[in-house]
Amino acid sequence: MENSTFRSQRKWNIGFILFLTLLLALLSQISIRLTLILVLGISLGFVLQKSRFCLVSALRDPILIGMTQLTRAFLLLLGISILGFALVSWGAAQRNIPLSLNVFPFGVHTVVGGLLFGIGMVLAGGCSTGILIRIGEGFAMQLVAFFGLAVGSVLGERSVKKWSSAFGEWPGIFLPDILGWVPTLILEIIALSALWQWARWWQKKQLGE
């Protein structure tokens, strides 16, 4: 255990704000769009750290410690995102603006990838987002994890074709194409609500022991 006195980091904070302002000003000379994206990235990082939001905790803790606080918050995030994406997608189609959503092809490798990712994120103490956040917080462990992530990603990229040719790959299933937008959204929201209710019940049950 270490003892340190409290030192205000305000001067560093002011310096860093100046640095960010300069960075954004410079970038805006090159591209407004990229500047906006950097602002969004900074906002995401800020909010993730401040709310101690952790996707690993959301997926790991129901089983490991019987807690579903973050699981439920993640379900809320999912719900908002589904509705928002649907709205934006519809709006873009109305205006003939090209927009791509993450409807990925799938196969055995999707399941294997998920399994490996799930195992890895628990061992590394963070998922890809969490690693970046914790590097920002000063954790050396996640710097090591980042190195692993970078190397692993290249290995993975070079393996995809082997997986898809060995076990097949099917094009992504965009649910609105099959069911229509409104039934899809209703179904998804019902599914998320059901999961939310389960999560709340699960925690009560786990803690009641």
Add this chain to the structure above:
Amino acid sequence: MTRFAMDIWGEMCPIPLIKAKKKLLSMQCGDILVLETEHSCTSRGIVVWAKANRYTIEEKEVANGIWHLELTKTHE
């Protein structure tokens, strides 16, 4: 009323909580578990878990980015 200090320094989240849960089982009502961590998520996670279990928890930042926790086992 005994105070127990447990070293969770540097442990990856959620190991400190798992260890605290285990330690709590062997403690008596009224005993206090004292922990210190430099991880914001670990500290928050223990506070959230303690409150969900209706234990008394005190969390205080004692240095830049170091949190001191006191968890009282108020019931079995």
Add this chain to the structure above:
Amino acid sequence: MKKTLQTIIHGPWAYWVGAIILGVLNILVLIVRRQPWGVTLNIEIWTEWIGANLGILNDRGFTFQGLMAASGTYLNLGLLLGAFWATLVASQVRFRPIRDKKFFFSALIGGLLMGYGARIAYGCNVGALLNGIASSSLTGWIFAVAVFLGAWLGSKLLLKYLI
């Protein structure tokens, strides 16, 4: 009022507050970028570029200019800067070293598994899980179940080797 300001500066913010703000930001990224937020694709292409420059990987044609013009670069960079700034605003910055070598290995192995898994599934927790489901894609749900099971397996390993 002062206490609210303290909480805003020092955190922690309530999880549901984070969820709502993140949801809005996620949607804004989709609008500005015209594709959803993702993390690992950009990390992969930067690694390709570094590897090609070091002569250990086949050149796939990525250029520095190209990478610096990629929106993913700025999302990931922003994430890092934002998290650092959030810590700094609360005067909570400190270097947190690895204090047991078992965590060095779990971080390295965990990272490798994550990187590999994310790229064969075309995305990570954010790209394939959150935004796969947000895109009303069935693949997202399939990936989510797989990651959940993976987390369960990972937890077993954690309890066995890291406690």
